[in-house]
Amino acid sequence: MIPTRTLHIDRIACTGRGLCGELLPELIDLDEWGYPIVKDRSVPDHLRTHARRAAAACPVLALHLDAGRT
Template identity: 35%
Template sequence: MKAYVDSTKCSGYGTCADACPSVFELDEWGYAATRDDGLVPAGEEERARTAASGCPENAIRIED
């Protein structure tokens, strides 16, 4: 599973990093970025999906 952030949509709310810090972090400007090229670690799939569905700007996409 892999996570992608559309940086053109992100407004820097940080809800993704709060929901799934193993996959998402905030960059130096406060916008979402993925860790480890967006690879979702085993056992973190549900948290990654929660982060994506909770993004107020719909800036996150998860692919299986």
């Protein structure tokens, strides 16, 4: 069984640059200041690669993709 992946944002580390919302608009909206709002923390299988790319591209490493249990 493949574990469910979930998105987590470190709100203290986040500086609101908005890159995650540009790279993963399917799961992340941006507020008026550029801070992320996660629409759904569960990452579907077809978006895992994109979610990993968005987490790796975060300039302050505030976005994390964690493995959970199903």
